[in-house]
Structure formats: structure tokens, C-alpha cells
Amino acid sequence: MKNHNCIKSLMLHIKTCLILLLFIISFSCKDNTSKEELPNPEIKASKLKYAKGFMFEDYSNYKVLTIKNPWPEAKKTYKYLIASKEQLAVMTYPSDAYDGVITNTIEKLVVTSTTHIPALELLGVEQTLVGFPGVDYISSEKTRKRIDDGLVRELGKNEGINTEVLLELNPDVVIGFGVDGVNKTFETIKKSGISVIYNGDWVESSALAKAEWIKFFGVLFNKEKEADSIFNTIESDYLEAKKIAANAKKQPTVLSGAMHRDVWYLPNGSSPEAQFLKDANVNYLWSDTSGNGSLALSFEVVLEKAQHADIWLSPSYYSSYKQLEEVSELYTNFDAFNNKSIYSFVNTTGATGGVLYYELGTARPDLVLKDLIKICHPDLLEHYTPHFFKPLN
Template sequence: MKYFKFLFLLLLISSCKNETKQDLITTPTTQQQELKYAEGFLVTNVKNYKLLTIKSPWPKSEKVFKYVLISAEEAAKTTFLKDEYDGIIITPVQKIVATSTTHIPALELLEVEETLIGFPGTDYVSSEKTRTLIDNGNIRELGKNEGINTEVLLELRPDVVVAFGVDGTNKSMETIQKARIPVIYNGDWVEKSPLAKAEWIKFFGALYNKEKKADSIFNQIEHDYLDAKKIASNSTTRPTVLCGAMYKDVWYLPNGTSAEAQFLNDANANYLWSDTKETGSIALSFEAVFDKAQTTDLWLSPSYYSSYEALEKSNAHYKQFSAFKDKNIYTFSNTTGKTGGVTYYELGMARPDLVLKDMIKICHPELLQDYETTFFKPLRLTDKTD
């Protein structure tokens, strides 16, 4: 009887050992790359490939996308189930199509801008470095983002198209995917904080096997941002701030949880609608804004208006605001590239440290006396040119 008990125990131990060994063989080792702020994507190292997961490609998205990032050598000896993934991408990427100007700074910071072969609306690109590539014919014009020229794009045969979507319905991207060209929806713009948006450089780092470089770049941006925030906290004054302007009969302003509101809070400014929790922009009447902000100290980003003259022409009541009377209105609309692209829309998301310094310079000029703003400039008096 003792013999049978011993034999049973021996078989049980042996079975457990074999099961553990099998688990180690079939279960791949995984290691998630560090993200400090961004919530919309993940990069996980899985054996001989990386798994890129896009969790928030657009607001309120219920769709999660998964992509395999793998070298050509490893791809040749590895089989993946097609239904499990939304794309298999060979890395490092050699040819890419981007669809938003916000993607361009990441490519330049990682020094891979020469891999960009197509872009919709090249006139919107402000960067001199990428503009040179466009002018030299290295980057093809792909028409409008809403109706991208799929014929030219398919001719280019990029390794990947980095797109952005408002709701996931894009017929052009569906056509591209049917041609077996991977499409990744980049959700950097969905993130809620400036540093979270900037951290998407690590998304591009994964595509080019430049994770260490991407980490180093982001860490420096984060350091400079937090250092500027600390400088701003030393001010004993908090100027009141108004944003936006009327569009038809509605005044749109950033809500209190937006990245724009966080910039102002970190600049130690008193944004008058900082306590709002709405999703998206706040929509108010002129009267509601005027009642609260008539005597505000500063007015930032008055929509697309480029001068006091244009602002007054659109609505004579704007003259009644103290910021208008005192000429304390600032805009980024007039800071453009040589073909008219607004620099803020391209570089602002990637370099929140520069945006914050701009706001500190405007709100507390004594704290950054030698600093010259990158994006925000005083609103021009008129649009007349000599």
C-alpha cells in the first residue's frame, strides 16, 4: 500500500513538472514598455516581435487595434493568425505615409523624416526640413485627408500609413487596407494632457526600432516642461485669461479638463472656465462670456482672427473687452511656414514645453525675460502690409 502511495505521489510530481515545462514553452515572455502619461497605446515586447496596441484611436472608441511589429528576418520564420491582428508591419519602417502635421515633428526628432514618402495637403507642412523634401519631390502630394488620393498612395506602396480618425469611418483607409497596406490609427490628439500627447513619440520609436532615442527625447521634453511649470509657480500673481471667439452665434472655449486649460493652469494663470467638466469645447453665448470676462487681463487664441481690425470687423462688441482695449490679445495663427501652414498645429503637440514657456512669457514676462515665444505672438493691429 505504501508503495502505491509513493508511486502515485511520484507520478503527480512528475505531471506537475511536465505541465510547468509545457507552460514555459507555449507562453511567450512579455515586457511592456514604460509609458508615464499616454493612455491610448501600448508597446509590448513578445518573444521575437513587438505588439503595438491602440486603445483610443478616436473619442469614445470601443475598437482596440493590434499590430505586430517584427523584423524581416523574424517574419520569414514566424506565422501569425491573420484574424488576431490588424496588421503585420516590418520594422524598422522604410517607407511611411503620414496624414497629420502632428506626426511630422516625431519623424524629425527621431531623424527618420526621409522615410516619409507621401502626405495629404503638403502646403500645411511648416517645418523647413520636411518642406525641403517636399520641394525636392521626395514627398508626394496625396490630396485631401478626407478623400486621400488612393491611386497615388497605392503606387507608392508604403510599409504603413499612419492615419487619424474621428469616428472610424474612412473609405479611403478601407481601400488601402484591402490592398494589404497596414493602416494604424494614431490617437495622440485624443489624450487629455500635454505630456500624454507628446509621449506618442514612443509610438513612432517602436515603428523605427528607436525606442531608446524616443525615450531620451521625451524625457528631455518632460524635464523642460516640469521645470517651466516650477518657475511659473513662483509668481505671486495669476492673470485672468479668456480664450476663443465667436463662430456664427456661438463662442467656443476649452473646457477645464482640456490640455489647453492645463497649459494655463501650469502657467499659473487664472483661466475663467477652469472648473468646467464638459466633454469637448464649451459652447456659450456672447452675453454669457462678456458677463464673466469683460475685465479679463489676457485674451489668447481668438479663433482664426489675425488682427484687431479683423476681430472688430467681425463683431464690434469685441472692443468692449479690457484685453482688446489694452491690446493684450495673443495668437498663434500668424506664426506660419512659408506655404501658410500654422506652426502650432504641427509642432505644438510634440513640444508642450515650448507652448508652456510661451504662456508663462505672456502671463509672467518677468519670469522669462530673455525668452522669445515660439508660437504665440501679439495680435497685429491690422492685416495691411506694406
């Protein structure tokens, strides 16, 4: 009887343990299920109106920046993870998932194109710039002062950046640009642990699309709202200028470009440059063409079509009528040459010779358009002074 009671008691104890174990397992399973069913972090995708070459996604505690078209006909897209140092310390992700990992508190930056300088200044983060290849090309007075004060180091040339100086600066990130994706210098920089992000603003097919790349810098510096506001103002000013140009009573005929080794290069009709002329409401004589890159024509073809053009814009890098005539007397056959109706941006330079248009023109297409309207329709924008374009010397 005693043994029977002991066995009964033991069985009861085992049963109780099994019930308790099942309860623990059940609770544990419910807890795990609950974690799996937690909603994903809210994703805020980029809202871009014109730019096609990049996008970004905000996952609340980190962001992913994707460069879709860093150079013409690029086969690869590049992804970059952006988060705080604290978040990166606890995050886990496949090592090959991203082409670079960047902290969202950038303190030191290197950029490689003058078109990047205005975005930094507009967002108020120019103090992060510590190095640039070819500082003499920078025209901005604000950044030139930082260069003169020794706060921005010279890095040589884009084709062969001085990696020794760059690695000494140890920037948080390098903003580069590529023509075909082959750049040994950038590969060396990446191997040292410094992220290189390709900026493809120059590949975009319209002026407003290029200008919208300020949002790219807004993502890097946690200034998305500021970047949106700045771009919206530029876009609004551009569209307003376009409306004003539409009221012009006459469309002057326009020639562009110049010869190089007996070939005349000028914008095709689907280029951003031609779009400026269309929005300025002028008759660009090659507006009906299309394609990639510039048109390459013979002198005879250009003369036949544009000899009597009212205005000649951007005659390559020539800065005076004397230069044009010395290079080739053929230029004197055009009415625009003889009527002194040639305009160029090459004479608007910074203290060390950098051409302002190549720096600020991409970021401020509204100013470029207003310049063209003022030149081609002098009665419009009465009190406006051109920012880039001047009559040829």
C-alpha cells in the same frame, strides 16, 4: 528442441525490440515535454507615464502594438504585429489576430497629420516620409525641403486621399487618424495589403500625454530608447517651466476663444488647453468647468465674466484687431481688445502658410507652456522668446 530454441530466440528478440521501442518513446516524450516547458520569451511591457491610448509589448523577436483609444468612445482596439522580414517568414499566427503586420525596417511611410512630422524629425527618420495629404500645411523647414525636392508626394485631402498615388508609392505603412472609425479610403488601402495604423494622440487628455506618443513612433522604428530620452527631456523642461510659473506674484485673468455664428467657443476647465493655463499659473475664468469638447456660451455670458480680463488668448483664427472688429464690433467691449493684450499663434506660419502650432505644439508642450508664461508673467523667463504665440497684428 530446435523449435523450442527458435521460439525462445524469437521471444527474446521481440522483448529486445519492445524495450528499444519503449526507450525511444520515453526519450521522445521527454524531449517534447522539455519543449513545452521552455519559458515564454521575455515580455517587456510599455512604460508610459501619461498616454492612455496605446501600449506595446516586446517579445524579444517581435513586438505587439495596441491602439486602445484611436478616437473618442472607440469600441474596438487595434493590434499590430511588428517583426523583421525574416521572423515574419517563419512565424505562424491566426490570420485574424492582428489588424496589420509590419516589418521593423520601415523604408517608406505615409502620415496624415502634421502632428506626426515632429516625431519623425526628432527620431531622425524623416527621410522615410514619401507622401502626405495637404503638403502646404507642413511648416518644418527640413521636411519642406524634401517636399520641394519632390521626395514627398501630395496625396490630396485627408477626407479623400488620392489612393492611386498612394498605391503607386507603396509605403510600408500608413499612419492615419480617425474621428469615428468610418474611412472608406483607409479600408481601400488595407485591402491592397498596406497596413494602416490609427494614431490617437489627439484624443489624450493632457499635453504631456499627447507628447508621449513619440514613443509610438519609437516602437515602429526600433528607436524606443531614443524616444524615451527625447520625451524625458521634454517632460523635464515642462515641469521645470511649471515650477518657475509657480513663483509668479500675480495671476492675470485670462479669456480665450471667440464667436462663431453668435456662439462663443472656449476651452472647458478640464481640457489640455486649460491645463496649460493652470500650469502657467494664471486665472483662467472658466477653470471650474469640465466636460468633453469646448464650452459653447452666449456673448452676454462671456462679456459679463470676462469684460475686464487682463489677457485674451487664441481668438479663433483671427490674426488682427482689424479682423476682429470687422467681424463684430462687440469684441471692442473687452479691455483686452482696447489694451492690445490679445495673443495668438495663427501668425506663426511656415513658408506655405501652415500654422506651426498645429504641427509642433503637440510634440513640444514645454515650448507652449513657456510661451504662455512669458506672455502672462513677463518678468519670468527673461531671455525667452515665444515660439508660437505673438501679439495680434
